[in-house]
Amino acid sequence: MSAGTHQSGGMGTGVVKWIDSRLPVFTYLQKEYAEFEAPRNFNWFWNFGAILTFLLVMMIMTGIFLAMQYQPNTALAFDSVERIMRDVNYGWLLRYLHANGATFFFIAIYIHIFRGMYYGSYKAPRELLWMLGVVILLLAMATAFMGYVLPWGQMSFWGATVITNLFSAIPLVGDSIVTLLWGGFSVDNPTLNRFFALHYLLPFLIFGVVILHVIALHVTGSNNPLGVDPKGPQDTLPFHPYYTMKDSVGLAAFVxxxxxxxxxxxxxxxxxxNYLEAAPLNTPAHIVPEWYFLPFFAILRSIDFDILFIEAKLGGVIAMFAAIFVLFVLPWLDRSPVRSAKFRPVYKWFFWIFLINAVILGYVGGKPTDAPVFSGVEGFQIIHLGYITTFWYFAHFLIVIPLLGIFERPKPVPKSISEAVLGGGAAGTTATAKPMEKA
Ligand code: HEM
Structure with missing residues (x-):
């Protein structure tokens, strides 16, 4: 070392200082996670980012230990999972944490997304942060889908067969894509092998995108329940100890x-x-995906008619992917200058209608299409409910949100967080003209 300049910088003492003056990781953590100024008015919905981070780490850890005992071979996979459950020390715990962890990961992801939609967190300047979130959602879905195939039960096999077959609807290249996905001419050993390899890989990719997600968050700063930008120190609190504590409490409750x-x-x-081993010659009566895919499965099945030159099957696949891709452009579909639904009297209603519609879509996705919606009323079947809810899903994004941006009259927005939280509330203050100053 030349003039010893590096020794002088860096926080802490001893080893910490020695490391920090060469690679300032501690300074970085101190700045970004301890001193980081966060709006003082977060509610409990702001816990879900931390909860998701915890779950992601838990999924990777339990997954690595499961992989040490799992056999990605069609002759052994099912039995290897049973062995994990019965013979491996705490194997049952690893597996149940991993399987239920997937469910709770999606519960947390959906709450996190709906939080963003309610409080307008996707709006400028957080568009890229939101879009990285949608990338995470897509990766999480691919990971969960491939993970579900690994135990090689009946639903693993038939779910994989149905979903991979969808790609055959793509004109010209569809069949080749399906052969490539399968590694052969049906879902078989090569399919299981590649799904295992990818299921192991993708969570690390998600981890990388989460890092970008959080870096982007720290550039723009967090949104908050009022949707107004902090105006100074009176509007914020240091992340530690206030939000480290609040996140810990929320995480403890969730766990x-x-x-x-x-x-x-x-x-x-x-x-x-799925506790029956995969049997390629024995198709189950109802093939249903995991609950977190049901709304998208419902959209896929609801397009059962040709649209101009697009055949029904392809139309369904396009609609299913469009249902997620529309989230990418949400920041530009919503032109309202006000972020939080608190100050958007009409949007607020449509938000709840959208949420209920999404739940009904989930219900539709889990039922046979020709079942009656109400027992005794034969003419109104699940497929009809599917048409209505699928239409509404897209109408919400493509018609309602753009129109509200033009016609809705927002309520007065408080000038600052401290004024609304500490002072006499939002009453009498009007700052609707430029509520998104940073935009
Ligand atoms: C592995 C999954 C994810 C992890 C670990 C994660 C992590 C985080 C963290 C730690 C925060 C800051 C704390 C908070 O606001 O709750 C955050 C904020 C945010 N996330 Fe995520 N996220 C994930 C998925 C998503 C998805 C799928 C979306 C949307 C499609 C999304 C959109 C956002 C937005 C818009 C914010 C800013 C919220 C605000 O400031 O109001 N995230 N995320």
Missing amino acids: TIMAAFVFFAPNFFGEPE
Whole structure:
């Protein structure tokens, strides 16, 4: 070392200082996670980013230990999972944490997304942060889909067959893509092998995108329930200890609920059919995906008619992917200058209608299409409910949101967070003209 300049910088003492003056990781952590100024008015919905981070790490850890015992071979996979459950020390715990962890990961992701939609967190300047979130959602879905195939049960096999077959609807190259996905001419050993390889890889990719997601968040700063930007130190709190503590409490509550399922109802979200080994010659009566895919599965099935020159099957696949891709352009579909639904009297209603519609879509996705919606009313079937809810899903993004941006009259927005939180509330203050100053 030349003039010893590096020794002088860096925080802490001893080893910490020695490292920090050469690679300032501690300074970085101190700045970004301890001193980081966060709006003082976060509610409990702002816990879900931290909860998701915890779950992602838990999924990777349990997954690595499961992979040490799992056999990605069609002759062995099912039995290797049974062995994990019965013979491997705490194997049952690893597996139940991993399986229920996937469910709770999606619960947290959906709450996190709906939080963003309610409080307008996707709007400028956080568009890229939001879009990275949608990339994470897509990666998480691919990971979960491939993970579900690994136990090689009946639903693993038939779910994989149905979903991979969808790609055959793509004109010209569809069949080649399916052969490539399968590594052959049906879902078989090469399919299981590549799904295992990718299921192991993708979570690390998600981890990388999460790092970008959080870096982007720290550039723009967090949104908050009021949707107004902090105006100074009176509007913010240092992240530590205030939000490290609040996140810990929220995480403890969330983990307690998850543990209740892991220990007392570990198969609640599971499918009994998947405890039967895959049998390619025996098709189950109802092939249903995991609950977190049901709304998208409903959209896929609801396009059962040709649209101009697009055949029904391809139309369904396009609609299903469009249902996620529309989220990418949400920041530009919503032109309202006000972020938080608190100050958007009409949007607020449409938000709840959208949420209920999404739940009904999930219900539709889990039922046979020709079942009656109400027993005794034969003419109104699940498929009809599917048409309505699929239409509404897209109408919300493509018609309602753009129109509200033009016609809705927002309520007065408080000038600052401290004024609304500490002073006499939002009453009497009007700052609707430029509520998104940073935009
Ligand atoms: C592995 C999955 C994810 C992780 C670990 C994660 C992590 C985080 C963290 C730590 C925060 C800051 C704390 C908070 O606001 O809750 C955050 C904020 C945010 N996330 Fe995510 N996220 C994930 C997925 C997503 C997805 C799927 C979306 C949307 C499609 C999304 C959109 C956002 C937005 C818009 C914010 C800023 C919120 C605000 O400031 O109001 N995230 N995320």
